[in-house]
Amino acid sequence: MSQAPLYALVMAGGSGTRFWPASREARPKQYLPISGGKPMLTETVERLEGLVQKEHVLIVTAKSQLDEVRRCLPDVPEENLIAEPEARNTAPCVALGALEVLRRDPNAVQVVLPADHVIEPRSAFAASVGAAAEEARASGALVTLGIRPDHPATGYGYIEAAERVARRPGGDVHRVARFVEKPDAARAEAFLKQGGFYWNAGIFVWSGAAIRAALEAFLPDVVTGLERAFAGGSLATEYARFASQPIDVAVLEKAHNVRVVPVDYSWSDVGSWAALAELAPLAEGSNRAALSSGAQLLAEDSTNCLAYAEGDQLIALLGVHDLVVVRAGNATLVCPRDRAQDVKRLVDRLRKAGDSRFL
């Protein structure tokens, strides 16, 4: 296989309430400076620098989020923004993006990645993608990255690695024995004890030919529908027919040519304020702060809190502990770290009240 260019397919169409009030209906998590600094989507694309040329970065997103994408990525060419007519989980989204890249360059290797993960350091990430891309080129496999777990997380799916099939400069490559859905605590503990289990980061590397073959095998209706749309049909009509399912379940768990590159770097899908409270930068003692654009934290006699603020804002904490304090737009949230998962209850109340100012 030739040294074809690497394309990136960034999946940015998600929505959710777990980062309310920072995330809103019109501005989900990937457009926010969740880890401080730049929006997650911007950081995701910057993480690809040196690995993927700018004109080879495609963003798949919701129609309603196109302006947010343009705001975060002013340099990405307009024709690289792909809008889904509606959200159908990741399988149709990945298929749409993958077949579009295939149309543009049949020889390209594709790296598919979510727009809202925190990954450090960038160099290790680049090396692992490089190894996965080499494997994808060389073997035609569907390659995933597997994050070596540092704790028995119950919030992630796991990949069990089988025997090693290759050693590449950026990492080893293993055959995948199986994908495991989010386990309970006991099973997660057992995975860690046994070893060879990795978190499924939802990052995939494959050639256009390989993913097309897999889609034809496991999602033939999606392939047919997308081709009708490419030929001038209505993408919205096709999408309305697609089942809503994740690409992992719909394709990767069924395919036999799946490989995993185990990696050691720091990775998180930052699924909640509580998760951010583990990984935001330390500030003012044991507190952590995700602050952007001149925002500031001032803490007195306060420990283990997370402060999130955007813009020229101050969060002042006095004598408080283990709290999440978020000041975002016109809303402020205060809750204990261990109650952060219930933020959706606040959002539900606002929805019931029909109070769109804060949604």
Place this chain on the structure above:
Amino acid sequence: MSQAPLYALVMAGGSGTRFWPASREARPKQYLPISGGKPMLTETVERLEGLVQKEHVLIVTAKSQLDEVRRCLPDVPEENLIAEPEARNTAPCVALGALEVLRRDPNAVQVVLPADHVIEPRSAFAASVGAAAEEARASGALVTLGIRPDHPATGYGYIEAAERVARRPGGDVHRVARFVEKPDAARAEAFLKQGGFYWNAGIFVWSGAAIRAALEAFLPDVVTGLERAFAGGSLATEYARFASQPIDVAVLEKAHNVRVVPVDYSWSDVGSWAALAELAPLAEGSNRAALSSGAQLLAEDSTNCLAYAEGDQLIALLGVHDLVVVRAGNATLVCPRDRAQDVKRLVDRLRKAGDSRFL
């Protein structure tokens, strides 16, 4: 004595840090909607409606606060705004205002009151001021209002009432036995047990002649200085010579013609966020909220918190208790109610850091 008009002298020049971040150097507490709704100064003047004609309301304030006064009281005539060149506690402030009213109307009775108290209900307040004004007219006494204590507060000065000297429609009038500075807890308990002790609310009613005589007796230099200024001299030069002292200590504690009208209504000088947490309106269960101009509180599993917000803002509390949460301008404060007195430590740190954005 003729039924001379009632003038009001509102003392609005104070400054402080106890309501930071709502109060800032350029906008102290009296210009804030501390109890929700309107700024305290506006509410103070509205409380005088029907009692004092608008053109008889004078505001004594700091030069730097004149614009805030105008914002809060667009209807008060410009010539009724009296600017002190510098802050010298209440004695020079009251003397300046009282002698100015005397110049305008030698027969007026004056009610002197701070701009930053919460008093409910308005009708009872009006009745008590009416009684005090009648007493001031009839006897030429210096009349104070004494708030019947409902708990052994250590943060207020007390007035011990002696025998009753008059019964008036709006309240009884007693001779004052003595003024007592803020007591410790044991003494405050004893005052309540003994009875006849009232909180000194810093609200005074007197005739121009009576206060002039008292000022001449106890603050002759201030009277002389102010008259030089009225005659064309520099008020700033005179002020620089005045001792900084409260009117209670400088004059009322020494005068022999002091009376008190004991009153039963709800009164607070709202000295801190903790005090506001006792008297702001209940909202969302046991929480209290001081919200103005469309601000909103949303509380889930949260009790005994105080939320303060201005403007079209939401404060959302989830699973928290006994907290003060303030969102004001570009700053947000979170602290337990029983730590509110330490807010000045945050302000001190900002001052040391020279960060004027948040001061």
